[in-house]
Amino acid sequence: MSTQPVILVTGADLAPQALALLSDFEVVFAGKTPQLSDVAALARQHNPVGIIVRYSGVNAEVMDAAPALRVISKHGSGTDTIDKAAAAARGIVVTAAVGANAAAVAEQAMAMLLACAKSVVQLNARMHDGHWDKATHKSLELGGRTVGLVGLGAIGLRFATMAHAMGMHVIGFDPFAKNLPEYVTAVDLATIWSEADAISLHCPLTPENKGLLNAETLARCKPGVIVVNTARGGLIDEPALLAAVQSGQVGMAALDSFCVEPMSHPHIFHHQPGFVLSPHIGGVTSDAYVNMGVAAARNTLDALKTLVSAIH
Incomplete structure (x- = not known):
């Protein structure tokens, strides 16, 4: 011994x-x-x-x-x-x-945002089924759009750098962030809900922010907003998000974390249009x-x- x-x-x-x-x-x-x-x-x-x-x-x-x-x-x-x-x-x-793992998670968040904006998953499936949707499909251009970040730590700021390089307007909420780069505008949560075309979560889960995205806050967002979560599943009220996607209030949701992990099967998000899912692997790179x-x-x-x- x-x-x-x-x-x-x-x-x-x-x-x-x-x-x-x-x-x-x-x-x-x-x-x-x-x-x-x-x-x-x-x-x-x-x-x-x-x-x-x-x-x-x-x-x-x-x-x-x-x-x-x-x-x-x-x-x-x-x-x-x-x-x-x-x-x-x-x-x-x-x-x-x-x-x-800041680079890994930020890149995953950006990949998920792009997958939503460019319909990568849906178009891939359609192509494999023999369809050619060039005449009927239009993707979303992110340049000039506003992305709202909740959390401006190492991961959030890494994501902000990429979004800025793509020509996006970056706004963010983080009561603890200091000395932000000039291309990140600090705002309150109400401004993120009202102005962001896409919202990406990069904050820790605390008792105070559990269910941060819920029926009430999602209803205050821009119609068609894209939601990306590579942080913690508990930040989102999952039934409320499903309802918001189904109504079109949320255009698409890309999620790498869930309230219960491993994700339960069946889950309310399974086989639902408008969802891009990954198994909490944002920080999992070599x-x-x-x-x-x-x-x-x-x-x-x-x-x-x-x-x-x-x-x-």
Whole structure:
């Protein structure tokens, strides 16, 4: 049995570059799709000093199962699956790999926006069925249109750069953003609803913004607005979005995250016209895999060093 302190990873793997940084620790993997109960059992068995969160999450039960636990490090930017209040109460540091997957997620959001504007999915299906819709189809030109961003962190600003380069007018809401580039106009949410031709969500999920896009806010949007969500599914009231797409109030919706993941089957969005769906893979690229793993490992090491220094 190893005498090295343990780092528990709530996933089946970690980039080799990240593992190399953790050579002084025994790294234990929870498997591809661990549940909270699995993570708690492994925490009880191995008493890790750190947990790197890829899938599932970490709640108070997991923390109490590992008395040695000092840091919970997210393999990504969203920490909504970690009970941060419980961690704070126990003196456990919570960190995130902020910006490590910014390029990957921003590119996914732009790809989904373009797929909606240019009817990529529908035209592809029609072509494979032998149709030639040149005489009847018209796509949407994004240049000159307004895109409203909710969240202007690393991902939102990366998306804003691409949208600006395409000639779009970029407006955004983020109460914490400072020193915005000149091509991003800071506005309130009411302005985004009323002025945006497309809305892209790039904010964390909090109790305050759960269901941010709902029947009331969607009704205030421009008719035919495009909705893109590569952030968290809980930001959207899914039945309200389905109704808005069906009525035409929302022209199309492109979603990479959902209220329940993996997505339930059947789901209300399945086989519905006007939806482009992907399985929360915005941040899943070979480059982001390395970047997030290395950032999560470094954050773990930094937190442990800081705590050790504080003790001594």
